[in-house]
Amino acid sequence: MRRRLLALLCVTGSLVSACGLLPxxxxxxxxxxxxxxxxxxRDFLRRFTDDFERTHRDLRLDIRIQEWTGIVEKVRAALKDGSGDAPDVIEVGNTQVPLYADGGRLADLTLESMRDWGQDAWLPGLAEPGKDGNAQYGIPWYAANRVVIYRKDLFRAVGITAPPKTREEWLADTQKLDSGGNQGIYLAGQDWYTLAGFVWDEGGDLAVQKDYDWKGALDTPAALRGMDFYRRLQALGRGPVAADEEHPPQAGVFAGGRVAQIVAVPGLAQSIVQRNPSLKGTLGFFPVPGKTAARPGAVFTGGSDLVVPRNTKDQFAATAVVGALTGATWDTELARTMNYVPNKTTLAAAVAGGEGVAAMAAGAAHGRATPGTPQWADVEADNPIKQYMTRVLTGADPRTEARRASRRITEELTPGL
Known part of the structure; x- marks a missing residue:
C-alpha cells in the first residue's frame, strides 16, 4: 500500500546540533x-524531522528515500549480519514483512507494541502480516484499499438515491444500472484481490496454515461461496474474463464508456477525470458492501509497515523513530497529507472529511492481507487464482477448478513437495 526523492541533510538555522553535535x-x-x-x-518529512530532533535532543535523523524497483534484494542485503551500511528503520510493504522476518533478521518489537503502541486498535490488514507467532516484527504505518467508485448521475438516472449497504442490495442495484447501453459494473475476470474480499466475507481464505504447513483453501465451501458471488457480480458488466483490472487499465474503460461502477482505490478517480474531464463532479465512493448492513465487506489492505533490522546499531533509538512515526500525531498527519488510512481504527475520524478516504477507512477496519508466508510471492508469480477465476467464469465446474487451484497453491507454498 510512496512518492518522492529526499535526502534530509544538515540544514541552516542550527548547524551544530543538526550535523551531529549537541551543545x-x-x-x-x-x-x-x-x-x-x-x-x-517532502514537507511532511521536513516537519517530522524538525519535531523529532527537537524532542529527542540526543538523536539525529538521516532519512534516505528508496525506489521500489529492486528493493527486496537491497533490503535483504542490508539485513545480513555484518552489513556495513545497514539502516536502523525500514519501511516495507505490509505483505513483505514475512519475507524479511524469515531467518530471524528483524527485531522483535512485541514488548513496545503491547506497552506503548496500542496494538489492539491496529488495522488487521497491516498488523497480521507483521506478526509471526507471538512476535510482532512489522509495525503498521499507513494503509490503502479498494472501494467502489461510482457515477452519481447514472445512479440517479435509475432511481438509486443512496449507495447499497449489503451485497444483495449491490447486486440488485447493479442489475438496474446494467441497462440502456450502460455497464452496471466493470469487473475484470481476474481481479483476484476483489475476489479475496468476498472469500474472507464468507469465512474462507486463500490458504490456511496447520502447524507449520500451508495449504491452498479455495476449495472450501466458504471460498466457493465467495467465488459464486464474484461470478454473479461480474456478469452484470462486460469485463474481460481472461484478464485482470490492468489489461486494459480500468481507469481508461471507466472514463471512456458508460460504466456505472468499478472496484479500485479512490486515487484512481483522479486519473479517470484527467482522461475525461466531463466526469468531474459526478464520481462518488462507497465501501465494498458486506453480507449485512452492520459492517462493510472485507477488502485486501495494502500499505506499509515499519521494521527494525536485528543488526541495528541502536535498537532503542530505532524504536523511538518507529514510535513517533506511527503514533497518533504524525500518523494522522501523514494520512491527511497523503490521503491514506491511518494505522488504527480509532483514528478513522481524522480522514472522515474526504469521501474516498472515509470509504477506504470503513473497509480497512475489516481488511485482510495475503497469507503470511514468505512463499506467497511464488504463488503470485504465476497466479493460479487468476486461472481458476477465468475457468469458472467461462463455465467450468467451480469445485473441480477450485481443487486444481488449491493444489497449485499448496505446491508453491511447500517447496520440495
Whole structure:
C-alpha cells in the first residue's frame, strides 16, 4: 500500500546540533531510516524531522528515500549480519514483512507494541502480516484499499438515491444500472484481490496454515461461496474474463464508456477525470458492501509497515523513530497529507472529511492481507487464482477448478513437495 526523492541533510538555522553535535560538544546518535519513494511528501518529512530532533535532543535523523524497483534484494542485503551500511528503520510493504522476518533478521518489537503502541486498535490488514507467532516484527504505518467508485448521475438516472449497504442490495442495484447501453459494473475476470474480499466475507481464505504447513483453501465451501458471488457480480458488466483490472487499465474503460461502477482505490478517480474531464463532479465512493448492513465487506489492505533490522546499531533509538512515526500525531498527519488510512481504527475520524478516504477507512477496519508466508510471492508469480477465476467464469465446474487451484497453491507454498 510512496512518492518522492529526499535526502534530509544538515540544514541552516542550527548547524551544530543538526550535523551531529549537541551543545557542549556531545555527539548525537544518527538514526538511518529508509522510506520508500512517494510514501510521504517532502514537507511532511521536513516537519517530522524538525519535531523529532527537537524532542529527542540526543538523536539525529538521516532519512534516505528508496525506489521500489529492486528493493527486496537491497533490503535483504542490508539485513545480513555484518552489513556495513545497514539502516536502523525500514519501511516495507505490509505483505513483505514475512519475507524479511524469515531467518530471524528483524527485531522483535512485541514488548513496545503491547506497552506503548496500542496494538489492539491496529488495522488487521497491516498488523497480521507483521506478526509471526507471538512476535510482532512489522509495525503498521499507513494503509490503502479498494472501494467502489461510482457515477452519481447514472445512479440517479435509475432511481438509486443512496449507495447499497449489503451485497444483495449491490447486486440488485447493479442489475438496474446494467441497462440502456450502460455497464452496471466493470469487473475484470481476474481481479483476484476483489475476489479475496468476498472469500474472507464468507469465512474462507486463500490458504490456511496447520502447524507449520500451508495449504491452498479455495476449495472450501466458504471460498466457493465467495467465488459464486464474484461470478454473479461480474456478469452484470462486460469485463474481460481472461484478464485482470490492468489489461486494459480500468481507469481508461471507466472514463471512456458508460460504466456505472468499478472496484479500485479512490486515487484512481483522479486519473479517470484527467482522461475525461466531463466526469468531474459526478464520481462518488462507497465501501465494498458486506453480507449485512452492520459492517462493510472485507477488502485486501495494502500499505506499509515499519521494521527494525536485528543488526541495528541502536535498537532503542530505532524504536523511538518507529514510535513517533506511527503514533497518533504524525500518523494522522501523514494520512491527511497523503490521503491514506491511518494505522488504527480509532483514528478513522481524522480522514472522515474526504469521501474516498472515509470509504477506504470503513473497509480497512475489516481488511485482510495475503497469507503470511514468505512463499506467497511464488504463488503470485504465476497466479493460479487468476486461472481458476477465468475457468469458472467461462463455465467450468467451480469445485473441480477450485481443487486444481488449491493444489497449485499448496505446491508453491511447500517447496520440495
Amino acid at each position: 557542549g560538544g556531545h555527539a548525537r546518535t544518527t538514526v538511518t531510516v529508509w522510506l520508500m519513494k512517494d510514501s510521504a511528501s
